[in-house]
Amino acid sequence: MTGLSSAPSTVTPGTVHIVDDDEAIRDSLLWLFQSRSVAAHAWASGEAFLDAYHPDMAGCILLDIRMDGMTGPELFDALLARGCRLPVIFLTGHGDVPAAVAALKKGAMDFMEKPCDDNALVDRVIEALAHDAEQRARTAGQATLAARLATLTQRERQVMELVVAGKLNKVIADDLGISMRTVEVHRAHVFEKMGVKTAVELARLLVSAP
Amino acid sequence: MTGLSSAPSTVTPGTVHIVDDDEAIRDSLLWLFQSRSVAAHAWASGEAFLDAYHPDMAGCILLDIRMDGMTGPELFDALLARGCRLPVIFLTGHGDVPAAVAALKKGAMDFMEKPCDDNALVDRVIEALAHDAEQRARTAGQATLAARLATLTQRERQVMELVVAGKLNKVIADDLGISMRTVEVHRAHVFEKMGVKTAVELARLLVSAP
């Protein structure tokens, strides 16, 4: 844990997906990343990547702006529409301020002009991969939370909300027009299903995530 | 409350600070915003604005890139270094992708090229003002929270942390090596000072903010 490792530099948690219609550039980028132990995969068009895209894909996207067929920004929009959260780095040969601003405001991670420094590019990609891995871990936590929430009954959910709102059982019983004993039962079920022991833990789960 | 008001369009919660070394542009922008009922103030240089800057300033900043003396990006950096959270919109005559990317990645709200559409510019400024007002409200809440936290004793803070962690009084007493009764007293003090009635409310306060 002292950071003295001299192993193959970075253990990359995902793949950088290169989308460019110029084969020479694809090959050159593939070579660059492979030489730095970063897993890379190239696609010859936006359509090709879009067809292959699946929400489980981990990594990041290196995207050319001007391409035959679907352009980089068009692919970006299409991916966003499908809920894709992969970090995107744009690569472009011809500076275009409005395009750069639009891309970054939509959430692109970077917008670099070719030719750009290999080291800078690799660094940015590694950053993007780390960002995706981190985000993926967070999302996984939220998914298990959502799965647990899904097992709750209607009533249990209602009771849970009031419990998390800090209300006492007697108040909850009154609000819902049921007996205190029933509230206690639902409350206990909620605790069990959500895997917590106290109302405070439950509140923390729900306040930090949704 | 039904939104039928036909009053002077938008009630602006802050001032747009125009920073530009060209007097003609300053006057033109001042006229534009005043004609739209947006409070505006102009500064002839980055240094002038920086001298006048105070954390309590509310509103947003409209910033020219190329200026004599301090440039737009330099002023932006100086403001960030002082913890300024005002939304910044850059205005530039000469497209420069790296500058735009750098500005947006540092948190600028927009980067527009002159000449730009008056309506679009005013819309973005109003957005920025609203964003600042919202952010300011959030920060105010956190400030009162911090103020309350500051009134807590060392011991009270320790007890609070364990309470928020979901532990029972007896466990807390054991952890701190004190009697349960003492824990109860501290706990009650914490509730009173933090203005809450239950542990759940306290947990929500602390989980959603820090």
Add this chain to the structure above:
DNA sequence: CGGGCTATTGTGGAAATCCGCATCGGGAGA
């Protein structure tokens, strides 16, 4: 030196929570 604040602990009772045991009615599925 007295007063105020902090930390500590005790007693004892009221209120609330936690739980096991038992019952009842209704709807979904084997």
Add this chain to the structure above:
DNA sequence: TCTCCCGATGCGGATTTCCACAATAGCCCG
């Protein structure tokens, strides 16, 4: 039809929380 799950409810006891009253001790300030 019989069973399983959900919602609702009651009883009673163990545990915990909430509080008022009371007291001791150290520390800092005027």
